[in-house]
Amino acid sequence: MTHNRCAEVVRTLDHMTGLPERPPIIAVDNGSADGTADRIAARFPQVRLLRSETNLGAVARNRAVRHAGTRYVSFCDDDTRWQPGALDRAADLLDRHPDIAAVMGRCLVEPDLTEDPLTPELRHSPVPAPAWLPGPALMSVMAGLTTIRVSAFEQAGGFSPRLWLGGEEELLALDLVSRGWWLCWVPDVVIHHAPSRDRDARQRRRLGIRNALWTTWLRRPASSCLRRTAAVLSSAPKDRHTARALAAALRELPWVLRERRVVPPETERRLRLLEEPQRHSTARRYVG
Structure with a gap:
């Protein structure tokens, strides 16, 4: 999903459309006024574009999931880029472990590719986990770094329109965990993040x-x-x-x-x- 960040979303889509996995991609333009939607449509005809007249915030992801038609969806912000092999790895883990709702990857921050400051907390999560879980158990995720099981996402109701954006993942995560699902962090699912300067x-x-x-x-x-x-x-x-x-x-x-x-x-x-x-x-x- 994107809003008024044309250059950034184009850079991200250049990368994502070139991944060896060749994933189907849905882009939701959240009511941009800078020509973002038209630019996506012209440059990336293979990307399914959903245009919104208003900024839906995180609810744009709900809309994309409804159009996906796949068992899993990997969320991607306009300044995060999944690295080669990461999508396959996350999907394989969800295939192998039907009790996992979401797999969150390891974030490397550009340009130096240092680990995101939150990483030590994820790596050393104190949440008790079953032996079969392929990584530390979590109680929340960062959406732009996460692959989610669509059936679990729909069961929990997706992202809340009330929360709109900003830490909106925690409520969804609690509703997933409360329903018996597991969330985990996997370090060999790698995503790069180039934090946007265009934010308030x-x-x-x-x-x-x-x-x-x-x-x-x-x-x-x-x-x-x-x-x-x-x-x-x-x-x-x-x-x-x-x-x-x-x-x-x-x-x-x-x-x-x-x-x-x-x-x-x-x-x-x-x-x-x-x-x-x-x-x-x-x-x-x-x-x-």
């Missing part, structure tokens, strides 16, 4: 904080809600952007309370194991 860091922070609070309030028991809310807010700068995020979250409290469904005890137990690593994480701080 403060808006992303506001959305990230709001969505982290909503996810917590929607799925965690009361005591965990209080603890996690304090942790999220303490990790953010004490400024008007954080205040706006909190206000936006509180405005929708009636909806949150109506839709609240606490996760099963085993899911909550795994989430608690992540609280200490998250408290000391430098990769998860809202500092933009």
Whole structure:
């Protein structure tokens, strides 16, 4: 999915259409005003283009999945590029392990191809995993680095339109895990990320904080809600952007309370194991 990043999505599609796996590709243009959709249509006739009049955020992925017609879908942002062999490897693992809903790959950040700062937390995940799982067990994923089982994705309802974008994966992941699915990180599924400079860091922070609070309030028991809310807010700068995020979250409290469904005890137990690593994480701080 892409929005007003014509040069970046063209670079990504140049790479993705040249992969040896020759995957079928769906591009969703989220209401771009810079000619992105027309450029994709002209340059990549082999890519199925879905045009949206508005910016759907992460819901663009839901729309793409409905059109895919495949058992698995690998999500790709306009600044992430799956490396040769990664798609086949992820699909093979899902073939081999029917209880896995999603395989998240290892992210190397361009230009130096250093590991994403979140990688140590994934590699050393404290979540207990069965011996057969091909990598550390996770409680959330980063969508642009993930191959997902379509049946599991549909069972969990896809990405929430309410959350729109910014940490939207966590709610979906909790709903998958609560249904008995496994999520795992696999280091030999490799994706390169060239972080876009065309982003509003403060808006992303506001959305990230709001969505982290909503996810917590929607799925965690009361005591965990209080603890996690304090942790999220303490990790953010004490400024008007954080205040706006909190206000936006509180405005929708009636909806949150109506839709609240606490996760099963085993899911909550795994989430608690992540609280200490998250408290000391430098990769998860809202500092933009």
